[in-house]
């Protein structure tokens with residue numbers, strides 16, 4: 306097979322050859338118009354990452370960068386068979402599910418004096434200690450606990466060997482280029498290598514590597530070591546929530562056959578053709594929404610709070626999905642159990 310396509314190239318190629326997932330031009334425009342109304346608001350700006358999410362670090366120091374690194378290293382596969390029966394983590398008087406249950410567990414561990422964000426700790430943390438750190442308040446544990454343990458040990462050892470135990474050193478080797486940091490991460494840390502194949506081509510999504518770069522940009526507030534000159538080349542993050550919200554908003558459509566399969570809760574394996582089409586068309590869909598939104602802001606000379614990029618659109622849509630969980634109940638998300646998203 307020939308060279309590896311970038312996530313954006315992969316997405317365009319998949320969208321052109323997709324059989325069960327389609328982008329709806331009218332839906333793309335409607336989502337762009339929804340976002341246009343928010344263009345000058347508090348959400349579509351880098352500061353929203355801290356302002357809107359109480360579990361995210363407020364600092365912009367080395368400890369905060371290492372919080373982002375360990376959290377994004379474990380940022381995958383929170384979905385459960387039934388929404389009523391899932392892992393929940395209580396922290397600071399609130400109960401968290403899904404991705405936020407991971408953040409709550411990390412913050413809870415730190416408060417218990419467990420140095421979970423230190424590579425020297427998680428490079429040799431035991432499975433029992435990880436089970437304790439990520440423990441659920443229900444009888445449903447966080448999925449893939451054994452994989453999370455293996456990845457913590459593997460990643461911690463590499464961070465110690467190659468970057469003196471701090472992800473900030475990795476950031477500082479990227480010449481303030483988001484693309485260089487992305488490639489340094491996937492070259493250095495195997496669990497971030499979210500690559501597969503489609504129609505004989507090697508394709509990449511790099512979902513966790515891209516969100517790691519984005520969250521590093523966010524925690525550093527786009528300044529200093531986090532002032533990436535090419536941050537706008539990072540695309541949305543191909544997870545299992547964005548496809549669901551894009552279908553809900555009418556920008557993405559599934560064939561009857563695929564929709565029926567998803568409504569039955571059938572599991573799609575990682576790299577399966579339909580799973581790849583869902584992720585690739587979602588990524589391409591957000592790129593088209595961004596292009597349309599930039600056109601609309603120019604036409605209407607709309608004020609924006611700084612450059613709008615695919616990261617900010619992704620964050621907004623992911624938060625939107627969280628806030629509209631009930632309304633979206635009828636739209637299935639695809640079930641793939643893997644360590645990549």
Ligand SMILES: Nc1nc2c(c(CN[C@H]3C=C[C@H](O)[C@@H]3O)cn2[C@@H]2O[C@H](COP(=O)(O)O)[C@@H](O)[C@H]2O)c(=O)[nH]1
Pocket residue numbers: 353354358361380381382383384402403404405516541542543544545546547619620623624646
């Ligand atoms: N595309 C995209 N996928 C994202 C995120 C995030 C967390 N980022 C937030 C945190 C700080 C920022 O302010 C962001 O708002 C998690 N995920 C993915 O979702 C899935 C979990 O979903 P649920 O089961 O509902 O919790 C899982 O695959 C996880 O990897 C995002 O932003 N974009």
